[in-house]
Amino acid sequence: MLMLATEGSVVIATSALDLDVSEMTIRRDLIELEERGVARRVRGGALALGPQTFAERKQSRSRAKAQIAAKLRPFIPLTGTVAFDASSTVMRAAAALTGARDLTVLTNGPDTFQALQQRPGITPILTGGQLDTRTGSLVGGIAAWSARQLTVARFIASCTSLDSEIGATEIVIEEADVKRSIAAGAGEVILAVDSSKLERRATAVWVGWDTVDVLVTELDADDPLLDPYRDLATLV
Secondary structure, three states: OHHHHHHOEEEHHHHHHHHOOOHHHHHHHHHHHHHOOOEEEEOOEEEEOOOOOHHHHHHOOHHHHHHHHHHHHHHOOOEEEEEEOOOHHHHHHHHOOOOOOEEEEEEOOHHHHHHOOOOOOEEEEEOOOEEEOOOOEEEOHHHHHHHHOOOEEEEEEOOOEEEOOOEEEEOOHHHHHHHHHHHHOEEEEEEEOOHHHEOOOOOEEEEOOOOOOEEEOOOOOOOHHHHHHOOOOEEO
């Protein structure tokens, strides 16, 4: 809906009058936009969703992210090479990492890179590239190119939205490009996603289910919300 994109919000009653359609029509459109991950419905209307800063993401759904981070720890090797994206969820797991002996970590997240500095047994590597101030991640051609130069045993990443048909998606196309490049050289791809992102779509697909090995959420593996994903990946 153009009004949502240009003004950042929509009031159902006002939009119905302006467009000469029923309020039910506007509600149906907003439900579809919410399912696509570009809007959040609020009382009487909806707000546009765009890229969130790292600080904003770090503060949201912190309990779920802490549970996911705890589940991720067994998947992080103590030696070899692994990649982390710039998500706040994965950074929680990275910050709690102990016992590494000779582990190289590739990331496009400056905050994750900083969290790994001076950690015994860990060599953090930044992809380089341009800093996207909207998300706090490194993106662009240099980031995507450098990501393709390194093969990793596992790529542990989150996403803006996750759909059981098309896979993991991002609002920022450049972010999707970098993640796609890292995933191409990964032996395994592990998605760490809180349940609020399930069955939603954003702008750009970066990995499909033919590439995803494990899906980690804060939910119990037998939770009905995970039913659409049971035949697509190992659920943790």
